[in-house]
Amino acid sequence: xxxxxxxxxxxxxxxxxxxxxxxxxxxxxxxxxxxxxxxxxxxxxxxxxxxxxxxxxxxxxxxxxxxxxxxxxxxxxxxxxxxxxxxxxxxxxxxxxxxxxxxxxxxxxxxxxxxxxxxxxxxxxxxxxxxxxxxxxxxxxxxxxxxxxxxxxxxxxxxxxxxxxxxxxxxxxxxxxxxxxxxxxxxxxxxxxxxxxxxxxxxxxxxxxxxxxxxxxxxxxxxxxxxxxxxxxxxxxxxxxxxxxxxxxxxxxxxxxxxxxxxxxxxxxxxxxxxxxxxxxxxxxxxxxxxxxxxxxxxxxxxxxxxxxxxxxxxxxxxxxxxxxxxxxxxxxxxxxxxxxxxxxxxxxxxxxxxxxxxxxxxxxxxxxxxxxxxxxxxxxxxxxxxxxxxxxxxxxxxxxxxxxxxxxxxxxxxxxxxxxxxxxxxxxxxxxxxxxxxxxxxxxxxxxxxxxxxxxxxxxxxxxxxxxxxxxxxxxxxxxxxxxxxxxxxxxx
Amino acid sequence: xxxxxxxxxxxxxxxxxxxxxxxxxxxxxxxxxxxxxxxxxxxxxxxxxxxxxxxxxxxxxxxxxxxxxxxxxxxxxxxxxxxxxxxxxxxxxxxxxxxxxxxxxxxxxxxxxxxxxxxxxxxxxxxxxxxxxxxxxxxxxxxxxxxxxxxxxxxxxxxxxxxxxxxxxxxxxxxxxxxxxxxxxxxxxxxxxxxxxxxxxxxxxxxxxxxxxxxxxxxxxxxxxxxxxxxxxxxxxxxxxxxxxxxxxxxxxxxxxxxxxxxxxxxxxxxxxxxxxxxxxxxxxxxxxxxxxxxxxxxxxxxxxxxxxxxxxxxxxxxxxxxxxxxxxxxxxxxxxxxxxxxxxxxxxxxxxxxxxxxxxxxxxxxxxxxxxxxxxxxxxxxxxxxxxxxxxxxxxxxxxxxxxxxxxxxxxxxxxxxxxxxxxxxxxxxxxxxxxxxxxxxxxxxxxxxxxxxxxxxxxxxxxxxxxxxxxxxxxxxxxxxxxxxxxxxxxx
Numbered sequence: 001x002x003x004x005x006x007x008x009x010x011x012x013x014x015x016x017x018x019x020x021x022x023x024x025x026x027x028x029x030x031x032x033x034x035x036x037x038x039x040x041x042x043x044x045x046x047x048x049x050x051x052x053x054x055x056x057x058x059x060x061x062x063x064x065x066x067x068x069x070x071x072x073x074x075x076x077x078x079x080x081x082x083x084x085x086x087x088x089x090x091x092x093x094x095x096x097x098x099x100x101x102x103x104x105x106x107x108x109x110x111x112x113x114x115x116x117x118x119x120x121x122x123x124x125x126x127x128x129x130x131x132x133x134x135x136x137x138x139x140x141x142x143x144x145x146x147x148x149x150x151x152x153x154x155x156x157x158x159x160x161x162x163x164x165x166x167x168x169x170x171x172x173x174x175x176x177x178x179x180x181x182x183x184x185x186x187x188x189x190x191x192x193x194x195x196x197x198x199x200x201x202x203x204x205x206x207x208x209x210x211x212x213x214x215x216x217x218x219x220x221x222x223x224x225x226x227x228x229x230x231x232x233x234x235x236x237x238x239x240x241x242x243x244x245x246x247x248x249x250x251x252x253x254x255x256x257x258x259x260x261x262x263x264x265x266x267x268x269x270x271x272x273x274x275x276x277x278x279x280x281x282x283x284x285x286x287x288x289x290x291x292x293x294x295x296x297x298x299x300x301x302x303x304x305x306x307x308x309x310x311x312x313x314x315x316x317x318x319x320x321x322x323x324x325x326x327x328x329x330x331x332x333x334x335x336x337x338x339x340x341x342x343x344x345x346x347x348x349x350x351x352x353x354x355x356x357x358x359x360x361x362x363x364x365x366x367x368x369x370x371x372x373x374x375x376x377x378x379x380x381x382x383x384x385x386x387x388x389x390x391x392x393x394x395x396x397x398x399x400x401x402x403x404x405x406x407x408x409x410x411x412x413x414x415x416x417x418x419x420x421x422x423x424x425x426x427x428x429x430x431x432x433x434x435x436x437x438x439x440x441x442x443x444x445x446x447x448x449x450x451x452x453x454x455x456x457x458x459x460x461x462x463x464x465x466x467x468x469x470x471x472x473x474x475x476x477x478x479x480x481x482x483x484x485x486x487x488x489x490x491x492x493x494x
Numbered sequence: 495x496x497x498x499x500x501x502x503x504x505x506x507x508x509x510x511x512x513x514x515x516x517x518x519x520x521x522x523x524x525x526x527x528x529x530x531x532x533x534x535x536x537x538x539x540x541x542x543x544x545x546x547x548x549x550x551x552x553x554x555x556x557x558x559x560x561x562x563x564x565x566x567x568x569x570x571x572x573x574x575x576x577x578x579x580x581x582x583x584x585x586x587x588x589x590x591x592x593x594x595x596x597x598x599x600x601x602x603x604x605x606x607x608x609x610x611x612x613x614x615x616x617x618x619x620x621x622x623x624x625x626x627x628x629x630x631x632x633x634x635x636x637x638x639x640x641x642x643x644x645x646x647x648x649x650x651x652x653x654x655x656x657x658x659x660x661x662x663x664x665x666x667x668x669x670x671x672x673x674x675x676x677x678x679x680x681x682x683x684x685x686x687x688x689x690x691x692x693x694x695x696x697x698x699x700x701x702x703x704x705x706x707x708x709x710x711x712x713x714x715x716x717x718x719x720x721x722x723x724x725x726x727x728x729x730x731x732x733x734x735x736x737x738x739x740x741x742x743x744x745x746x747x748x749x750x751x752x753x754x755x756x757x758x759x760x761x762x763x764x765x766x767x768x769x770x771x772x773x774x775x776x777x778x779x780x781x782x783x784x785x786x787x788x789x790x791x792x793x794x795x796x797x798x799x800x801x802x803x804x805x806x807x808x809x810x811x812x813x814x815x816x817x818x819x820x821x822x823x824x825x826x827x828x829x830x831x832x833x834x835x836x837x838x839x840x841x842x843x844x845x846x847x848x849x850x851x852x853x854x855x856x857x858x859x860x861x862x863x864x865x866x867x868x869x870x871x872x873x874x875x876x877x878x879x880x881x882x883x884x885x886x887x888x889x890x891x892x893x894x895x896x897x898x899x900x901x902x903x904x905x906x907x908x909x910x911x912x913x914x915x916x917x918x919x920x921x922x923x924x925x926x927x928x929x930x931x932x933x934x935x936x937x938x939x940x941x942x943x944x945x946x947x948x949x950x951x952x953x954x955x956x957x958x959x960x961x962x963x964x965x966x967x968x969x970x971x972x973x974x975x976x977x978x979x980x981x982x983x984x985x986x987x988x
Contacts (some may be wrong), residue, residue, distance in 0.1 A: 199832070
């Protein structure tokens with residue numbers, strides 16, 4: 001078992017760090033500062049470290065799951081524009097909830113892992129690669145036979161950033177492999193290559209091959225998801241957890257409970273929530289079928305909220321949801337009945353219609369404006385004032401939400417999408433007679449409300465007979481699977 | 495069987511019409527003009543007919559399913575304001591697709607139906623009541639023993655309009671009943687009353703009782719839905735139809751096919767799509783269980799579209815959807831893979847993520863604006879221009895949709911919600927071993943794309959083994975059920 005904060009322990013700094021002598025302090029700062037958006041000054045320092053240093057490999061902060069900040073962002077003259085930081089550098093959000101998580105341990109044979117895996121989805125491209133540990137005493141190039149998996153993500157729309165990063169990784173890995181061959185500690189099979197999965201592995205196949213000039217092994221997305229899940233579940237680390245919805249939010253008790261690690265129990269349902277949602281029934285390693293899915297996924301949440309609120313990053317949207325009250329926009333059973341609908345067991349607090357209060361409230365506001373206009377001709381323009389409130393000029397907290405709060409809209413949409421996925425997952429598990437439901441994918445991001453809503457939905461619909469399982473590395477299942485695909489044997493865990 | 499256009503045949507004008515001598519022509523105009531929003535002139539004429547006529551009962555156009563236009567709308571001084579017409583009078587839309595449908599025939603005993611039924615949902619209140627046919631020769635008060643059911647709807651938020659209408663109905667019915675008692679053709683049991691269902695029947699119970707001073711019989715919503723469905727299915731009229739998705743849109747062949755009428759086949763799943771969605775498994779008349787539902791229903795469609803587009807009425811929203819292309823906002827399998835994902839049978843045209851292209855396109859536009867600003871300092875403001883496009887000042891076809899077309903957004907949302915309901919309905923039908931799935935509720939409104947999407951979803955998920963059934967009077971199941979609840983015997987059909 002690795003130490004929980006192995007990546008911050010001096011002397012076991014990962015590959016890349018130890019070799020750039022004299023900058024450990026700065027790099028450590030990157031590691032410890034990654035939970036908040038870097039300040040302008042900080043970014044400038046990082047930029048200069050990356051672009052003017054002796055070693056061109058961008059040093060990825062060592063925390064597994066931490067977002068990679070593309071170096072070229074800092075080569076841009078525009079880094080004085082505060083918008084740039086929030087729009088580009090942190091478009092995917094900087095606050096990852098698992099900053100303290102242990103890295104995942106890999107098989108012993110280093111020479112089989114001189115490659116990088118990429119899972120290119122509709123919105124995000126996820127990379128996974130290996131860094132051997134090197135002690136200070138091992139700087140002679142003799143690697144110790146252990147290391148960690150590292151994780152990073154890019155926007156698929158900026159696939160050029162991802163390719164640029166892979167190019168640097170490969171160049172470094174190649175020179176490393178060549179020096180090993182020279183030193184008789186390596187062989188040709190260790191020459192770097194790329195394993196790729198996700199839709200983009202096919203869409204961008206030619207481009208990646210052409211631009212990087214290395215072998216690109218494509219693997220089926222579902223296969224990789226399952227291989228990644230199986231590996232992580234059996235990894236021996238705190239990876240799989242449940243979420244106890246009986247513990248109220250903000251309680252001192254952690255509603256997350258890590259479950260005993262061990263091989264996955266077949267059959268299971270894997271619900272992968274990325275831009276869209278795939279549901280896969282897994283009967284055994286390598287035997288699976290995609291039973292369904294829904295188009296109402298992360299892409300829907302991000303797309304609609306970017307239209308409806310000023311939020312520009314995923315984390316900003318989730319933060320909005322944290323502060324919102326969906327009852328201001330959702331129609332509850334109590335809003336319709338005035339009470340619970342006991343005969344069929346619907347509590348008054350159940351959401352009858354997501355966003356069901358919006359039209360009603362808009363009409364009311366217009367009517368009030370009309371009434372005002374009727375009483376006093378000088379106030380005729382009040383209706384237009386309400387309409388003008390659409391662009392944030394007044395009348396509501398946030399422009400695009402008009403008279404509705406962005407927070408409330410975000411909360412409502414998060415509930416709607418998570419509940420819906422939970423219900424469909426439950427129904428699919430019923431149809432296919434499955435007990436275990438795992439949720440993965442980049443939508444979840446360890447967000448409390450999302451975990452709570454998905455857990456609650458499974459519990460509610462199954463009347464408590466089923467349980468949702470989550471993973472720390474939820475967004476990287478496919479990438480981990482692609483990484484492991486080189487040899488199909490069961491990965492060794494420490 | 496009644497004539498298909500009984501309501502426009504002179505001499506069989508329904509109750510209320512024949513008695514207001516000399517205005518038949520005007521009233522016929524109301525009937526025939528109801529598919530388009532009345533012009534200002536037309537509305538003024540109607541207003542004057544309603545408010546200055548000898549008989550105070552507002553003459554509801556005879557077409558079943560036609561929206562009732564509250565008389566008080568025309569007493570408002572503001573009827574010169576074109577907004578009033580679109581915002582209030584036609585908030586629920588005027589273009590009802592079943593204008594030519596036959597009315598539903600009722601049992602012979604007129605004296606048991608001197609009541610009005612109301613189903614008060616989260617967004618709409620639906621009324622159903624009975625009008626006996628009276629020939630010109632029968633104006634002596636001697637009614638013929640047949641008539642039609644009439645349908646109307648109000649916004650629940652304007653429940654006062656609905657109550658006002660019921661008051662007029664009841665006053666008329668009461669004086670009618672009293673004259674019958676005087677004439678020895680009626681008895682006390684024919685004194686008017688109200689049957690009510692839906693959540694609002696409970697929420698507004700005291701208010702309706704107090705304001706109208708008559709008996710209000712409350713009936714359970716699910717029971718009424720089922721009773722209404724059973725009655726309509728067995729009504730002997732063209733009521734139940736299927737939709738053939740193999741026939742392309744705008745084809746000369748009607749994709750709707752009316753199925754042989756007869757008793758409903760048990761068990762069936764009733765999917766009622768109002769503001770929210772309820773799914774009820776019906777084992778036999780009176781034996782049912784609510785098996786599920788979803789909060790993503792009509793209220794979500796109306797609410798989100800009212801925020802995202804300039805549309806203010808349901809029909810306007812549906813008309814937008816007709817003209818839209820969801821591929822401009824939805825992420826398709828082909829957008830991710832560059833091709834189909836054949837291994838798991840996902841065609842490139844399948845929607846992977848609803849609204850999944852929105853964030854991507856927004857970021858691209860911002861990046862272009864930034865790039866432009868970088869090249870030319872004078873163009874620094876271009877980013878702000880893009881942001882300014884949010885309120886419709888430029889940059890896109892419709893302000894609230896920013897650089898996206900309202901039409902595309904409406905189409906995407908219609909697909910998302912209909913597909914989702916279809917999938918959940920299918921999964922529930924599988925879990926509960928049900929063959930027949932009926933769709934009802936005010937969301938559908940006979941809209942082609944909605945019918946097509948729901949039909950396709952059932953066909954797709956069931957691999958062609960199941961079929962969606964629709965009803966002409968889809969929005970009035972609960973109200974019809976409440977109307978029939980007075981006597982629980984099997985209704986007689988002609």
